[in-house]
Amino acid sequence: MFEIEANDRKTEARAGVLQTENYRVKTPVFMPVATKGSVKTLSNHELIGAGVEALISNALLLYLKPGIDVISDAGGLHRFMNWKRAIFTDNGGFQAIREEFSPVFSKKGITFSSPFDSSRHLITPEKIIGIQEVLRSDVALALDDCPSYGTGYNRAEDSVKRTTQWAKRSLDVKSREGQLLFCIAHGGVFHELRIRSAEELAELNFDGYAIGGLSIGEPKKVMMEMIEISIKAIPREKPRYLMGVGSPVEVLDAIARGVDIFDSAFPTRNARHNAVYTEKGKYNIAKAKNLMLFEALEEGCSCYACKHYTRAYISHLMRVYEALGMRLVTLHNIHFMERLMRNAREAIVTGEFDEFREMFKNSFLS
Amino acid sequence: MFEIEANDRKTEARAGVLQTENYRVKTPVFMPVATKGSVKTLSNHELIGAGVEALISNALLLYLKPGIDVISDAGGLHRFMNWKRAIFTDNGGFQAIREEFSPVFSKKGITFSSPFDSSRHLITPEKIIGIQEVLRSDVALALDDCPSYGTGYNRAEDSVKRTTQWAKRSLDVKSREGQLLFCIAHGGVFHELRIRSAEELAELNFDGYAIGGLSIGEPKKVMMEMIEISIKAIPREKPRYLMGVGSPVEVLDAIARGVDIFDSAFPTRNARHNAVYTEKGKYNIAKAKNLMLFEALEEGCSCYACKHYTRAYISHLMRVYEALGMRLVTLHNIHFMERLMRNAREAIVTGEFDEFREMFKNSFLS
Numbered sequence: 123m124f125e126i127e128a129n130d131r132k133t134e135a136r137a138g139v140l141q142t143e144n145y146r147v148k149t150p151v152f153m154p155v156a157t158k159g160s161v162k163t164l165s166n167h168e169l170i171g172a173g174v175e176a177l178i179s180n181a182l183l184l185y186l187k188p189g190i191d192v193i194s195d196a197g198g199l200h201r202f203m204n205w206k207r208a209i210f211t212d213n214g215g216f217q218a219i220r221e222e223f224s225p226v227f228s229k230k231g232i233t234f235s236s237p238f239d240s241s242r243h244l245i246t247p248e249k250i251i252g253i254q255e256v257l258r259s260d261v262a263l264a265l266d267d268c269p270s271y272g273t274g275y276n277r278a279e280d281s282v283k284r285t286t287q288w289a290k291r292s293l294d295v296k297s298r299e300g301q302l303l304f305c306i307a308h309g310g311v312f313h314e315l316r317i318r319s320a321e322e323l324a325e326l327n328f329d330g331y332a333i334g335g336l337s338i339g340e341p342k343k344v345m346m347e348m349i350e351i352s353i354k355a356i357p358r359e360k361p362r363y364l365m366g367v368g369s370p371v372e373v374l375d376a377i378a379r380g381v382d383i384f385d386s387a388f389p390t391r392n393a394r395h396n397a398v399y400t401e402k403g404k405y406n407i408a409k410a411k412n413l414m415l416f417e418a419l420e421e422g423c424s425c426y427a428c429k430h431y432t433r434a435y436i437s438h439l440m441r442v443y444e445a446l447g448m449r450l451v452t453l454h455n456i457h458f459m460e461r462l463m464r465n466a467r468e469a470i471v472t473g474e475f476d477e478f479r480e481m482f483k484n485s486f487l488s
Numbered sequence: 489m490f491e492i493e494a495n496d497r498k499t500e501a502r503a504g505v506l507q508t509e510n511y512r513v514k515t516p517v518f519m520p521v522a523t524k525g526s527v528k529t530l531s532n533h534e535l536i537g538a539g540v541e542a543l544i545s546n547a548l549l550l551y552l553k554p555g556i557d558v559i560s561d562a563g564g565l566h567r568f569m570n571w572k573r574a575i576f577t578d579n580g581g582f583q584a585i586r587e588e589f590s591p592v593f594s595k596k597g598i599t600f601s602s603p604f605d606s607s608r609h610l611i612t613p614e615k616i617i618g619i620q621e622v623l624r625s626d627v628a629l630a631l632d633d634c635p636s637y638g639t640g641y642n643r644a645e646d647s648v649k650r651t652t653q654w655a656k657r658s659l660d661v662k663s664r665e666g667q668l669l670f671c672i673a674h675g676g677v678f679h680e681l682r683i684r685s686a687e688e689l690a691e692l693n694f695d696g697y698a699i700g701g702l703s704i705g706e707p708k709k710v711m712m713e714m715i716e717i718s719i720k721a722i723p724r725e726k727p728r729y730l731m732g733v734g735s736p737v738e739v740l741d742a743i744a745r746g747v748d749i750f751d752s753a754f755p756t757r758n759a760r761h762n763a764v765y766t767e768k769g770k771y772n773i774a775k776a777k778n779l780m781l782f783e784a785l786e787e788g789c790s791c792y793a794c795k796h797y798t799r800a801y802i803s804h805l806m807r808v809y810e811a812l813g814m815r816l817v818t819l820h821n822i823h824f825m826e827r828l829m830r831n832a833r834e835a836i837v838t839g840e841f842d843e844f845r846e847m848f849k850n851s852f853l854s
Contacts, residue, residue: 159804163529163811166796188804192779196800204796238808413558430532430570434562438525438554442604445529445811 123302123329124361131473134353134380135466140330140361142260143300144200145175145208149361149382150470152373152463153178153210154390154456158187159203162390163449164456166205172425172453173460175207176260178385181253182214182245186236190256198258210385211259212365213250213306216268216334227284231265247288248295255298263332264292266306271339278310281335282319289323302329304363307352311340316348320355330361330383337367337386346375353380370399370462370486374479377466389459393451396440399458403486407451412437419450425457426450489668489695490727490748497839500719500746501832506696506727508626509666510566511541511574515727515748516836518739518829519544519576520756520822524553525569528756529815530822532571538791538819539826541573544751547620547628548580548611552602556622564624576751577625578731579616579672582634582700593650597631613654614661621664629698630658632672637705644676647701648685655689668695670729673718677706682714686721696727696749703733703752712741719746736765736828736852740845743832755825759817762806765824769852773817778803785816791823792816 128137140147154161154169156177161169169177184193196202199209218234219225226233231246247265254262267284269277289305296303305328309316323331333352336345349364356362361382367373368386376384389399396408400420405412407419418428419436427436427450439447462482469478494503506513520527520535522543527535535543550559562568565575584600585591592599597612613631620628633650635643655671662669671694675682689697699718702711715730722728727748733739734752742750755765762774766786771778773785784794785802793802793816805813828848835844 158808158810159801160810160812163815165792165812165815167792187808188779188800192800192804195780196782196798202798202801202804204798204801413554414561416562426531426533432562432568432570434554434558435525435568435570438558438568442524442553444524444526445814446526446531448811449529449531449815 124359126359128471128473130378130470130475132476133378135377135470135475136380136382137467137470138361138382140208140382142208142302144206144260147175147208148467150377150463150466151175151383152368152459153383153385154459155179155385155387156203157387158183159199161452161456162394163445163452166203168426168453169456170207172457173464174456176210177205177208178210178212179257179259180214180217181211181250181257181259181262182217183237184211184257185214185253186238186243190253194256198256200258208260210261211254211257211263213254213263213265214245215250215266218245219268227267247291251292251295251303255296255301258298259301261302261304261330264289264303264305264328266308266334268306268308268335269310273310275310275312275315278308278312278315281308281310282315282322285319286322289326289328293326293328304328304330304332304361306332306334306365307356308335309348309352310335311344311348313347313351316351317355320352324355324357328360330363331356332363332365333381334365336364337372342372345372346379349376349379349381368459370459371483373462374466374482377470378475378479389455390452393455394448396451397455398451399455401482401485403488407433407437408440409437419454420458423454423457425454427454490725492725494837494839496744496836496841498842499744501743501836501841502746502748503833503836504727504748506574506748508574508668510572510626513541513574514833516743516829516832517541517749518734518825519749519751520825521545521751521753522569523753524549525565527818527822528760529811529818532569534792534819535822536573538823539830540822542576542626543571543574544576544578545623545625546580546583547577547616547623547625548583549603550577550623551580551619552604552609556619560622564622566624574626576627577620577623577629579620579629579631580611581616581632584611585634593633613657617658617661617669621662621667624664625667627668627670627696630655630669630671630694632674632700634672634674634701635676639676641676641678641681644674644678644681647674647676648681648688651685652688655692655694659692659694670694670696670698670727672698672700672731673722674701675714675718676701677710677714679713679717682717683721686718690721690723694726696729697722698729698731699747700731702730703738708738711738712745715742715745715747734825736825737849739828740832740848743836744841744845755821756818759821760814762817763821764817765821767848767851769854773799773803774806775803785820786824789820789823791820793820
């Protein structure tokens with residue numbers, strides 16, 4: 123199911139293949155988010171052209187809209203979206219427990235308000251597994267309890283306890299052959315709890331292990347420590363998935379610590395807020411000086427936006443809020459991220475990941 | 489410059505070719521609007537794939553943003569947009585004199601507030617020609633005075649008078665070889681004024697004649713009368729352009745009266761508001777019943793949206809306000825309009841336009 127093809131010489135980085143029901147996903151992999159069943163503004167063919175191997179969608183949001191009856195009748199999420207490569211589905215816990223949805227915890231699960239119409243819904247570990255089995259995603263995620271950044275030790279300890287209980291209940295009800303099930307390790311910013319969570323989950327023999335509750339406000343140094351601690355407790359042969367991290371440098375630093383899988387709305391959301399990614403760093407395309415630059419968003423990039431339009435034109439589109447502008451910058455940023463992952467993988471295979479990472483950082487942060 | 493290739497047997501419809509500096513535009517033609525330099529959500533390759541022969545952009549809005557220095561430095565609007573087929577530029581008078589921009593008329597021209605930052609600007613017939621010459625559009629439009637629907641005879645008479653004066657001043661300053669210049673006939677809903685305006689302008693020997701101030705609230709019957717009256721006074725050998733009309737049936741009815749060129753934001757704006765065009769009429773894609781229809785937006789359509797996605801999926805996207813939904817429906821509606829124009833042209837060439845129109849209306853309005 124998960125095969126490690128190469129280990130880097132100096133770092134913990136590894137290159138692997140995650141064989142899912144629908145696709146062989148080369149790792150390290152970055153997944154754009156298709157929260158509601160679409161990567162904002164982009165078509166499937168554009169995603170494939172960028173080299174996207176897997177998307178992550180949100181089971182809970184799809185359960186609310188369009189509803190799982192619709193996706194069941196479509197024959198699953200792949201058919202509904204007409205996406206033939208891998209799909210991960212997030213469990214939606216991260217959304218459900220945000221304060222604005224007034225979450226209430228009970229032994230059964232979490233009750234929360236729908237972001238669409240404020241109706242109250244109960245999600246349980248069992249129900250979330252059931253939803254994801256109907257969605258037929260390649261990889262399902264067991265319900266977790268993800269506290270906000272800044273909550274204290276006691277809340278973090280509760281989350282660890284609850285997450286392990288929920289993970290067990292998820293395994294107990296899982297029934298779909300072929301669908302992989304990952305759990306999500308927690309522990310806030312507390313060493314001891316991170317170890318405990320990962321160790322408890324490691325005993326349960328999931329198909330893969332996510333690390334959750336990071337990149338939500340903590341300092342970067344703390345995040346990297348938590349990643350290292352968590353990974354030590356996760357079986358080597360299992361894929362490791364760092365949730366919600368998508369800044370290029372953080373992705374490379376996490377790969378160096380042994381992470382295989384990433385997802386983040388960052389490159390796409392940033393695109394809609396004018397940030398263009400290049401090897402030489404990010405820049406704000408809406409700044410007026412771009413209006414006079416009749417060159418590609420990034421020199422040497424082969425994406426549709428870079429091949430057919432200028433910075434000047436795209437800058438104009440963004441400055442007057444034309445949807446095509448957001449689409450072109452989103453497409454470019456996804457191309458950038460996927461190229462970064464391919465290059466990272468190649469460097470791991472040749473044993474030169476650390477050098478690659480240093481070079482990239484020197485250029486990107488200069 | 490304009491060649492009539494065929495006249496329909498029963499109606500005034502004709503099939504022609506408008507040879508511009510950049511492209512041979514087959515008429516009748518429908519132009520999607522690229523007001524600020526982009527057809528909302530669509531790429532150039534998608535427009536070409538739909539068979540779009542010409543776009544219309546807005547000279548005044550481009551003058552305000554990004555500014556004509558930018559487009560001049562780019563080498564003109566074609567290069568700025570990377571669009572190689574024809575571009576018409578509207579003069580922006582229609583925008584400038586909307587009440588919210590506090591227009592003030594003087595002998596020189598119109599002073600109005602920018603929709604972007606409320607700064608005051610003076611536009612004159614001479615300035616608008618100058619702007620369009622810098623933009624290097626294929627077809628420029630002389631500044632006109634377009635009163636709102638419901639204004640009385642005196643205001644309409646003033647508009648006719650002013651429009652003729654401005655048309656003369658526009659011809660006087662025009663200097664760019666190769667760029668065609670059209671004027672815009674007015675006269676409100678008054679027979680006598682429509683005749684007077686068209687006759688006065690006809691004497692001035694423009695490259696083409698637009699009919700303005702229609703489809704702004706008047707009954708459809710009145711609109712068709714005004715078109716007939718205006719066209720009688722326009723030289724037969726000149727292209728006739730009905731501005732702002734884009735509903736499929738009205739387009740066909742205007743073609744039957746001898747109109748060659750159309751533009752409208754209707755098919756694209758409608759798409760963003762959930763209206764899908766089909767041979768069997770329009771429908772609202774956001775209605776819940778579409779969620780269970782796992783078929784194309786329109787059976788038999790060859791557009792990307794119809795070939796790769798279902799009504800159910802696109803309905804879901806529209807219901808959760810995903811940008812990809814608007815993009816796919818916009819693409820479909822543009823395909824629909826361009827196919828309609830190709831079919832209309834073919835029917836004219838074979839002398840069966842009236843039958844084609846009846847069949848289309850029976851199906852579309854059923």
